Amino acid sequence: MSSSEIVVVGGGIGGLTGALALARAGRAVRVLERASGFTEVGAGLQLAPNATRLLDRLGVLDEVLDIGVQPARLVLADARTGDGLAWSDLERARRVFGHPYVVMHRHDLLDILLRACQAAGVTLETDRAVTGVQTSADEAQVTCADGSSYAAHAVVAADGLRSTLRASMHADEPVTTGDVAYRGALPIEEVKRPHDPDTVIFWLAPGMHLVQYPVRRGEMYNQVAVFSSPSYAAGAQDWGNPEELEAAFAGTCPPVRTALDSLNRGFRWPIYDRPPIDRMTQGRVVLLGDAAHAMVQFLAQGACQAIEDAVTLAEQLTRHDPVLALDAGSSEVGAAGGQASLERALAAYESIRAPRVARVQRSARVWGEMWHIDGVGLTLRNELFRRIEPDDFSHADWLWGWRTPGD
Numbered sequence: 518m519s520s521s522e523i524v525v526v527g528g529g530i531g532g533l534t535g536a537l538a539l540a541r542a543g544r545a546v547r548v549l550e551r552a553s554g555f556t557e558v559g560a561g562l563q564l565a566p567n568a569t570r571l572l573d574r575l576g577v578l579d580e581v582l583d584i585g586v587q588p589a590r591l592v593l594a595d596a597r598t599g600d601g602l603a604w605s606d607l608e609r610a611r612r613v614f615g616h617p618y619v620v621m622h623r624h625d626l627l628d629i630l631l632r633a634c635q636a637a638g639v640t641l642e643t644d645r646a647v648t649g650v651q652t653s654a655d656e657a658q659v660t661c662a663d664g665s666s667y668a669a670h671a672v673v674a675a676d677g678l679r680s681t682l683r684a685s686m687h688a689d690e691p692v693t694t695g696d697v698a699y700r701g702a703l704p705i706e707e708v709k710r711p712h713d714p715d716t717v718i719f720w721l722a723p724g725m726h727l728v729q730y731p732v733r734r735g736e737m738y739n740q741v742a743v744f745s746s747p748s749y750a751a752g753a754q755d756w757g758n759p760e761e762l763e764a765a766f767a768g769t770c771p772p773v774r775t776a777l778d779s780l781n782r783g784f785r786w787p788i789y790d791r792p793p794i795d796r797m798t799q800g801r802v803v804l805l806g807d808a809a810h811a812m813v814q815f816l817a818q819g820a821c822q823a824i825e826d827a828v829t830l831a832e833q834l835t836r837h838d839p840v841l842a843l844d845a846g847s848s849e850v851g852a853a854g855g856q857a858s859l860e861r862a863l864a865a866y867e868s869i870r871a872p873r874v875a876r877v878q879r880s881a882r883v884w885g886e887m888w889h890i891d892g893v894g895l896t897l898r899n900e901l902f903r904r905i906e907p908d909d910f911s912h913a914d915w916l917w918g919w920r921t922p923g924d
């Protein structure tokens with residue numbers, strides 16, 4: 518009998534949410550993670566209502582709310598003058614969208630997903646660097662660098678920005694914007710003068726911005742400084758170094774300058790995205806998360822979109838390629854449907870997700886340009902921002918109000 522197991526390659530937020538959604542839908546799931554543990558960057562993450570709605574459906578929202586923070590407002594401010602530009606009332610957003618905006622430590626979310634996967638019976642393996650997948654009419658065969666191999670009904674490629682499995686589907690490469698991020702979450706007592714604990718604040722100036730918010734029940738504080746590197750534009754190898762960080766933030770107001778004092782300069786993240794694609798599946802392989810649609814971080818939606826992918830994939834498999842009981846009355850599940858029903862499910866997933874994520878990827882780029890704009894564009898942007906009412910979410914409805922077809 519061919520395998521009924523679904524193998525998820527990559528145990529980041531996308532892979533573990535995918536594994537959990539599939540297990541909740543009654544699938545046998547195995548996660549293969551290249552690293553020696555399930556870990557995340559020591560920094561924060563914003564989760565908008567489109568993601569918290571789905572975490573609720575997966576049964577983990579209570580834990581997320583227990584350790585995350587529900588800020589009262591998002592604030593946009595001018596990083597040079599310190600003046601407020603616009604703000605959004607997140608309590609009102611929760612009433613409009615039915616679910617909260619949450620900020621949390623990445624480790625905390627990954628831990629919650631890992632425990633939920635364990636409780637749902639997902640098999641979790643580390644030190645498994647997947648090198649390739651062969652698919653046939655009956656099954657997929659996943660091979661790893663250590664020589665191990667696994668038969669699978671379907672393979673979910675959630676192996677991130679530099680996905681190995683995407684490379685066999687698309688010949689593209691990650692694209693950098695020339696922006697670089699320095700980020701990290703520190704115990705709140707180690708941060709000099711953190712901003713109001715009820716606020717996610719975005720400080721904007723030409724070619725740079727800083728984001729600050731509390732995480733882990735307010736015990737830690739997350740800061741992300743991003744700037745457009747002049748030496749990237751000049752073709753330098755060592756672009757985006759700490760000296761450039763200092764120079765980029767030189768003309769900013771005192772709260773922003775103070776924030777830089779508690780920023781870890783030991784590691785930097787050059788910002789990359791991928792061009793939008795129409796094709797997210799091939800044979801028995803399907804792309805999910807950054808492997809499918811890495812995006813610049815300006816809309817804070819990369820992980821949120823991976824969560825949308827995860828739930829949509831599980832829904833479409835249930836609809837088109839349901840699990841078959843081995844025999845009436847058995848609690849075990851046997852072989853899932855054949856190749857045709859799997860292909861129908863993956864094609865349905867692709868037709869829902871590809872246009873959605875392409876719009877988010879493109880909008881994230883435009884939003885980034887608006888944040889870093891200079892000259893007359895900046896004057897016009899500020900004028901526009903000042904007109905937005907704190908309780909008006911009509912501009913965010915397409916993003917935060919999205920629902921899966923099964924919702």
Ligand SMILES: Cc1cc2nc3c(=O)[nH]c(=O)nc-3n(C[C@H](O)[C@H](O)[C@H](O)COP(=O)(O)OP(=O)(O)OC[C@H]3O[C@@H](n4cnc5c(N)ncnc54)[C@H](O)[C@@H]3O)c2cc1C
Nearest residue numbers: 527529530531551563647676677806807817818819820821
């Ligand atoms: C500065 C910054 C701020 C951001 N802020 C936000 C935010 O506030 N909100 C938000 O929603 N998003 C945000 N994002 C985006 C978000 O971090 C990503 O979109 C998300 O983490 C992607 O998750 P993923 O699981 O798809 O990929 P990854 O997190 O990259 O996970 C991929 C996993 O696959 C494993 N892997 C790779 N190759 C293999 C292989 N061959 N075999 C087995 N395993 C493999 C890796 O070890 C890793 O564990 C931000 C990004 C940046 C850079």
